[in-house]
Amino acid sequence: MKPNTNYLNLKDSYLFSTVARKVAEYKSKNPGADIIRLGIGDVTLPLPGVVVEAMGKAVLEMGDKKTFRGYGDEQGYVFLREAILGYYSRKNVSLELDEVFISDGAKSDLGNILDIFSVDNTVVIPDPVYPVYVDTNTMAGRSIVFLDANLDNGFLPLPDDSLQADIIYLCSPNNPTGAVYTKEMLQKWVDFALERNAVILFDAAYEAYVRDPSLPTSIYQIEGAKACAIEFCSLSKTAGFTGTRCGYTVVPKELVFDGVSLNKLWLRRQTTKFNGVPYIVQRGAEAVFTERGLQEVGECISYYLENAKIIREALESMGIEFTGGANSPYIWLKCPGGMSSWEFFDYLLEKANVVGTPGVGFGKNGEGHFRLTAFGDRENVLTAVGRLKSLI
Amino acid sequence: MKPNTNYLNLKDSYLFSTVARKVAEYKSKNPGADIIRLGIGDVTLPLPGVVVEAMGKAVLEMGDKKTFRGYGDEQGYVFLREAILGYYSRKNVSLELDEVFISDGAKSDLGNILDIFSVDNTVVIPDPVYPVYVDTNTMAGRSIVFLDANLDNGFLPLPDDSLQADIIYLCSPNNPTGAVYTKEMLQKWVDFALERNAVILFDAAYEAYVRDPSLPTSIYQIEGAKACAIEFCSLSKTAGFTGTRCGYTVVPKELVFDGVSLNKLWLRRQTTKFNGVPYIVQRGAEAVFTERGLQEVGECISYYLENAKIIREALESMGIEFTGGANSPYIWLKCPGGMSSWEFFDYLLEKANVVGTPGVGFGKNGEGHFRLTAFGDRENVLTAVGRLKSLI
Numbered sequence: 189m190k191p192n193t194n195y196l197n198l199k200d201s202y203l204f205s206t207v208a209r210k211v212a213e214y215k216s217k218n219p220g221a222d223i224i225r226l227g228i229g230d231v232t233l234p235l236p237g238v239v240v241e242a243m244g245k246a247v248l249e250m251g252d253k254k255t256f257r258g259y260g261d262e263q264g265y266v267f268l269r270e271a272i273l274g275y276y277s278r279k280n281v282s283l284e285l286d287e288v289f290i291s292d293g294a295k296s297d298l299g300n301i302l303d304i305f306s307v308d309n310t311v312v313i314p315d316p317v318y319p320v321y322v323d324t325n326t327m328a329g330r331s332i333v334f335l336d337a338n339l340d341n342g343f344l345p346l347p348d349d350s351l352q353a354d355i356i357y358l359c360s361p362n363n364p365t366g367a368v369y370t371k372e373m374l375q376k377w378v379d380f381a382l383e384r385n386a387v388i389l390f391d392a393a394y395e396a397y398v399r400d401p402s403l404p405t406s407i408y409q410i411e412g413a414k415a416c417a418i419e420f421c422s423l424s425k426t427a428g429f430t431g432t433r434c435g436y437t438v439v440p441k442e443l444v445f446d447g448v449s450l451n452k453l454w455l456r457r458q459t460t461k462f463n464g465v466p467y468i469v470q471r472g473a474e475a476v477f478t479e480r481g482l483q484e485v486g487e488c489i490s491y492y493l494e495n496a497k498i499i500r501e502a503l504e505s506m507g508i509e510f511t512g513g514a515n516s517p518y519i520w521l522k523c524p525g526g527m528s529s530w531e532f533f534d535y536l537l538e539k540a541n542v543v544g545t546p547g548v549g550f551g552k553n554g555e556g557h558f559r560l561t562a563f564g565d566r567e568n569v570l571t572a573v574g575r576l577k578s579l580i
Numbered sequence: 581m582k583p584n585t586n587y588l589n590l591k592d593s594y595l596f597s598t599v600a601r602k603v604a605e606y607k608s609k610n611p612g613a614d615i616i617r618l619g620i621g622d623v624t625l626p627l628p629g630v631v632v633e634a635m636g637k638a639v640l641e642m643g644d645k646k647t648f649r650g651y652g653d654e655q656g657y658v659f660l661r662e663a664i665l666g667y668y669s670r671k672n673v674s675l676e677l678d679e680v681f682i683s684d685g686a687k688s689d690l691g692n693i694l695d696i697f698s699v700d701n702t703v704v705i706p707d708p709v710y711p712v713y714v715d716t717n718t719m720a721g722r723s724i725v726f727l728d729a730n731l732d733n734g735f736l737p738l739p740d741d742s743l744q745a746d747i748i749y750l751c752s753p754n755n756p757t758g759a760v761y762t763k764e765m766l767q768k769w770v771d772f773a774l775e776r777n778a779v780i781l782f783d784a785a786y787e788a789y790v791r792d793p794s795l796p797t798s799i800y801q802i803e804g805a806k807a808c809a810i811e812f813c814s815l816s817k818t819a820g821f822t823g824t825r826c827g828y829t830v831v832p833k834e835l836v837f838d839g840v841s842l843n844k845l846w847l848r849r850q851t852t853k854f855n856g857v858p859y860i861v862q863r864g865a866e867a868v869f870t871e872r873g874l875q876e877v878g879e880c881i882s883y884y885l886e887n888a889k890i891i892r893e894a895l896e897s898m899g900i901e902f903t904g905g906a907n908s909p910y911i912w913l914k915c916p917g918g919m920s921s922w923e924f925f926d927y928l929l930e931k932a933n934v935v936g937t938p939g940v941g942f943g944k945n946g947e948g949h950f951r952l953t954a955f956g957d958r959e960n961v962l963t964a965v966g967r968l969k970s971l972i
Contacts, residue, residue: 190697190838192696235648243642251631300853303584306584307584323852357582375921383581431652469861569887
């Protein structure tokens with residue numbers, strides 16, 4: 189048996205393991221240090237009460253022969269897909285029930301979607317980037333073109349005539365940069381994709397953090413997008429589902445390439461290689477989209493956005509350049525004093541006992557940048573910001 | 581963008597849709613008919629109390645900031661993997677913690693495992709077969725060699741010298757035939773795989789139905805298997821998890837092909853394209869492996885095995901040839917009177933109002949055969965068997 193040798197072309201990611209090692213070393217030398225992590229990508233608030241109640245009820249149903257549920261509906265339970273259609277209608281986006289696929293998270297689907305594309309496609313990925321886009325294409329042996337996201341374009345690159353692209357990754361609000369595309373900018377991407385017969389993979393995992401009503405929260409708010417874009421959504425950062433696992437992917441029926449319906453291919457892929465999300469979890473997800481649910485998750489998001497604002501205002505007062513921090517849980521800053529990403533990491537760790545993520549870990553254009561996140565405790569955020577201010 | 585045209589080579593499976601259509605047509609013509617389904621592949625008993633209690637507790641933990649869990653451990657929580665190691669030690673199989681990967685079900689992993697193998701491998705699949713093996717390889721464009729399983733070999737084919745194989749699928753107890761390999765037979769497969777440098781994908785989804793202590797319940801009970809076999813297990817039929825979604829896959833560290841560790845490739849695949857099983861579900865799964873859990877799921881399995889025995893004894897009394905029905909929830913019978921699979925389907929539906937699954941739907945060697953399952957209600961099984969006896 190011959191293994192898939194494309195895996196040997198994967199770069200080992202030492203980013204988070206190096207961060208962990210450096211923090212551990214510092215702690216062993218300075219056991220009394222009060223280290224605050226502003227780099228964590230995981231939520232810290234518990235599940236909203238409405239979700240806990242719905243899942244508790246569902247657990248009891250599963251223990252009773254009269255209400256027990258075995259295999260679920262192919263694309264996810266209708267009750268949940270209908271709730272998602274309702275959520276989209278608030279965005280003025282009209283979808284059909286069989287265009288929505290319930291998933292166990294955006295990450296899984298962003299990787300697995302590649303199954304339905306030929307290996308022989310050119311993939312365009314912005315740099316810096318969420319590493320999963322790169323790794324999943326490398327595993328399949330696809331050629332990748334990187335698109336520079338940098339201070340010049342506000343970390344929101346746009347297409348130009350010279351760009352060759354079959355598959356285009358866009359993430360807005362962006363991880364790691366926190367930058368958010370405007371409708372006008374996304375229209376340029378959609379027009380480009382339609383003209384070039386390319387597909388856009390739109391990662392909307394952070395859409396719930398957009399509070400500015402002029403900014404798009406779905407690619408389908410852009411004219412023509414249903415004929416060129418697949419959208420990936422997640423409840424992980426929206427409703428604290430990182431350990432509960434539920435998301436959804438929209439594959440419009442208008443997506444037809446070489447006469448082949450992507451909706452039908454994805455249905456076949458999912459019914460063959462996936463057996464759906466637990467009934468209990470789907471009931472919890474349904475609760476997120478109720479009036480009470482939207483209010484409760486809205487309060488959690490407001491808490492994280494307030495953390496982001498505290499960090500953002502501190503950076504402004506210090507004259508540090510950054511993107512994100514509004515309409516996004518990520519703050520992406522230019523390391524002060526011309527420091528490299530890792531130099532600033534060491535500096536912050538040693539001088540302020542604050543831990544963040546070196547931007548270079550997300551790609552070459554991340555060098556000289558640094559990512560902070562808003563998912564921590566308020567008290568820690570305030571303490572960390574105080575230390576930063578007194579330091580810089 | 582070019583779609584993956586291998587998908588166009590997939591055969592549309594009309595098996596279950598045709599079954600559903602024929603039943604619906606019969607019902608519309610005979611509205612009073614009391615139709616009993618002996619073909620269902622889904623469990624009907626609810627989750628055991630021990631699982632319901634564990635999940636109910638976990639739901640509450642998720643609603644409390646002090647006990648909330650975000651992203652879980654990469655391969656699944658240690659508490660669950662340790663419980664699974666304990667389950668294997670009862671089988672006299674010793675595994676290491678990082679050889680076990682928690683999954684959302686055997687079906688997902690049986691499909692996704694193909695990611696780590698080169699497309700350029702010859703795949704050997706028994707016929708008749710669980711269609712997922714065929715479809716997932718067709719999607720990737722691999723060449724498939726079918727291995728005849730038939731009455732002559734008791735639906736348990738063995739390797740011979742002429743067989744070319746890089747990847748070998750084995751399922752025991754088998755779906756759809758209910759046949760179970762002995763240790764001696766599996767030793768032949770393991771020896772063959774070791775000699776040919778092939779990998780065995782061992783689908784053990786029905787291992788919990790084996791009650792005969794002389795029969796193997798894990799490929800790792802066979803000498804040499806850790807150097808050639810990956811094992812896929814599921815709680816779907818073991819503990820009623822078809823709608824709760826949890827399984828586990830064992831990738832021993834001894835599996836090294838062309839100098840590449842399959843354990844490391846699979847870890848990289850899963851950490852890149854999967855984010856784990858919900859914490860709540862993993863707590864439910866852990867409960868299955870406690871003493872109380874094993875007793876409660878054992879009682880459910882005994883119930884289904886008693887159904888199988890009732891069907892088996894009826895077939896014996898009618899002189900109908902079959903495999904399975906002991907150590908397996910499936911009964912695979914030769915259609916009486918030389919009927920084809922679909923002829924017997926129509927005959928049973930019309931004369932006895934009993935629905936099963938035509939064997940030809942599982943491959944060409946299934947023609948003239950028929951699958952019954954033991955997952956129904958006792959009362960329905962008894963009624964159905966009574967009708968069969970009076971009919972044949």
